[in-house]
Amino acid sequence: xxxxxxxxxxxxxxxxxxxxxxxxxxxxxxxxxxxxxxxxxxxxxxxxxxxxxxxxxxxxxxxxxxxxxxxxxxxxxxxxxxxxxxxxxxxxxxxxxxxxxxxxxxxxxxxxxxxxxxxxxxxxxxxxxxxxxxxxxxxxxxxxxxxxxxxxxxxxxxxxxxxxxxxxxxxxxxxxxxxxxxxxxxxxxxxxxxxxxxxxxxxxxxxxxxxxxxxxxxxxxxxxxxxxxxxxxxxxxxxxxxxxxxxxxxxxxxxxxxxxxxxxxxxxxxxxxxxxxxxxxxxxxxxxxxxxxxxxxxxxxxxxxxxxxxxxxxxxxxxxxxxxxxxxxxxxxxxxxxxxxxxxxxxxxxxxxxxxxxxxxxxxxxxxxxxxxxxxxxxxxxxxxxxxxxxxxxxxxxxxxxxxxxxxxxxxxxxxx
Numbered sequence: 001x002x003x004x005x006x007x008x009x010x011x012x013x014x015x016x017x018x019x020x021x022x023x024x025x026x027x028x029x030x031x032x033x034x035x036x037x038x039x040x041x042x043x044x045x046x047x048x049x050x051x052x053x054x055x056x057x058x059x060x061x062x063x064x065x066x067x068x069x070x071x072x073x074x075x076x077x078x079x080x081x082x083x084x085x086x087x088x089x090x091x092x093x094x095x096x097x098x099x100x101x102x103x104x105x106x107x108x109x110x111x112x113x114x115x116x117x118x119x120x121x122x123x124x125x126x127x128x129x130x131x132x133x134x135x136x137x138x139x140x141x142x143x144x145x146x147x148x149x150x151x152x153x154x155x156x157x158x159x160x161x162x163x164x165x166x167x168x169x170x171x172x173x174x175x176x177x178x179x180x181x182x183x184x185x186x187x188x189x190x191x192x193x194x195x196x197x198x199x200x201x202x203x204x205x206x207x208x209x210x211x212x213x214x215x216x217x218x219x220x221x222x223x224x225x226x227x228x229x230x231x232x233x234x235x236x237x238x239x240x241x242x243x244x245x246x247x248x249x250x251x252x253x254x255x256x257x258x259x260x261x262x263x264x265x266x267x268x269x270x271x272x273x274x275x276x277x278x279x280x281x282x283x284x285x286x287x288x289x290x291x292x293x294x295x296x297x298x299x300x301x302x303x304x305x306x307x308x309x310x311x312x313x314x315x316x317x318x319x320x321x322x323x324x325x326x327x328x329x330x331x332x333x334x335x336x337x338x339x340x341x342x343x344x345x346x347x348x349x350x351x352x353x354x355x356x357x358x359x360x361x362x363x364x365x366x367x368x369x370x371x372x373x374x375x376x377x378x379x380x381x382x383x384x385x386x387x388x389x390x391x392x393x394x395x396x397x398x399x400x401x402x403x404x405x406x407x408x409x410x411x412x413x414x415x416x417x
Contacts, residue, residue, distance in 0.1 A: 039069045039127040042093075042146060044153075045079065046132075046139050047174070048225070048358065049283075049302035050326055052079035053309060054174035055132050056086065056195045058182055062130075063088040065187040074121070081283035085197035093121070098138075102356045110138050118145025128152070130181055133174035152184050173327040194309045202284030206292060209277055209285070213250040216294040216387050218243055220251060221303035222266060223259035223278075225359030229299045229319045230366045231374065233262055237269035238376035239297065243383060244272035247391075252277055252293065254286060254303060258361075295386055297379065299371075300328050308334060313386045315379060319371050335382045340370035 043062065045055045052075060063071060070090045073083055077094045084092055095117060100109045122145065129143045131153030140159040143151045154177060155164035163184040168177065179189035210217070222236050243249040251270060253263045255278035263278040281289060287306055290296060296307040296314040300321065307314040308331070316328055318338035323329050330336045353360045 039066070040125065041066065041069050041071050042121065042124070042126040042129045042148065043071060043073045044129065044131045044139055044142065045073050045075045045083070046136070047134060048076060048078055049082060050305040051133055051174050052076075052082040053194050053196070053302075053305050054327070055083075055178060056088075057175060057189055057192055058132060058178040059083075059086060059088045060192065060195065061182060061187060061190045064190065069127075072124075072126075074117075082196070085199070086195070087197075097358060101358060102353060114138050114142050114145065118142050121146045128185075130185070132178045132181055134177070135181075150185075152181055154181065171322055171324045173324060175327060194305075196287050196306065196309050198284040198287050202282065202288045205281070205285040206288035209280065209289060210252065210275060210292055213252070213273060213275060214248065216243075216247055216249045216391055217292065218249045218251055218383065218387075219254055219290060219293040219296040219298075219303075220266065221254045221296065221298035221301060222262050223255040224299045224301040226319075226365075227361050228365040229301070229321070229371075230262075231299060231317050231371050232366065233265035234269065235374075235376045235379070236297075237266045239380045239383065240266065240270055240274075241272075242376070242380045243387075244270065246384065247387060248272075249387075250275065252289065254278060254281065254289060294390060295383060297383060300326060304328060313390070315382045315386065317371060317374060317379065333386075335386065337374060337378060337382060338370065339373040 041062070043055070043059060045052050047054075055073075059071065059073070071088065072091045072093055073089050074093045074095065075083055076097050078097070080092055080094050083089055095113075098106065098109055098113060100106050118141075121142075126146055126148045128150035129146045129148040129152070131139050131143050131151075135154040140153060140155060140161075143153060144160050150163065151159075151161045152163035153159070153161055153165065154167055155161045156167055157164055165177075165180040165184040168180075175189075175194070182189050218240070220236055220240060222230060222233065224230055240249075240251045244251065250273040252275040253266060255263055257279035259278050263276055267274050267276060277286075277289060286303070287310065290303065290306045290312055291310045293307075293312055296303060296312055297317075298304050298307070298314060299317045300319065300323070304314060304316045305326070308327075311333065313333045315335045315337065318328055318336050320340070323336060323338065328336060351360070351362060351365075353362075
């Protein structure tokens, strides 16, 4: 198949977010711009689970535009499971994230790590380098060090990108930013779904973990990388207990090994059927567990993104942040509860860590920024509304287990309460 060429642009792009005034209106692309035939393309996907998921539509669209090229993704080791099985990617080059964010060593570490990574990637002789979402200074510097003749990403025009996408005016999601980077190269994002890939082993593991559970099957993912995004465990337990009593629900507690303590704080207050899944699932198994749920209750986390990707109804508790950055907004199957409304990122963290570190587990911050104002009754009502739409009577719920009726209707038409 003949691959599509990336054609030179001679005018500034028109994008929905508006053009940045400092981006040059014209530039001369290098003579090696056209990507005809089989070429090697590097896509920089910097971010953890949810950000990496947001890159999948861009990777799929890029593969369709360049069927004869080799697409390699640079991703954090923690994000490898998101992309490793993608049919749109030829290989994943992994690296460890910076270890000294927010410390006196941060600047020196970034310079050293990016220099070494740039030298390593330069030897691979990429024809093009694309920097996707959250195009921060280290990643833009890395693109320059890789030395590809074609370089694209969000830029104010000072980074040497041959195809700069202007900085957004206002707030946009990672996926929207990625679409604008593709557009700078003349590639249109296809508008299709975020994709996740699992294996037969993942599906079997989820079945073993959930065996014997009865519907409705309600998951609670209480943990997040940031303690300020978390809700109080006793309120999670109150919601779960009400759903058990009212609907006979089975409760599935998910999370990482680091969240075992949080799981036990919730579980010890429950008397009905509880599946303790925290620390027991691979990424693929977690995806398959969420796929089998009837409803997920969670804070803004990777689990919320998974539920949206696999089409599962969810109630998401959103803390003191702007949900547009992570596309955490109400939709057909999602209720978002955010007391006090959104806040500008970086403006509210009393410890000065938000936007600097990759996470923070400060024990004093659980439930801050508005979430402490959210009572268990409000979350339970949102959950019951979604479950009632799907199931109807509690008696019907109790007759259905995981091997039962496969014709449970999807929940549609819910955009909030």
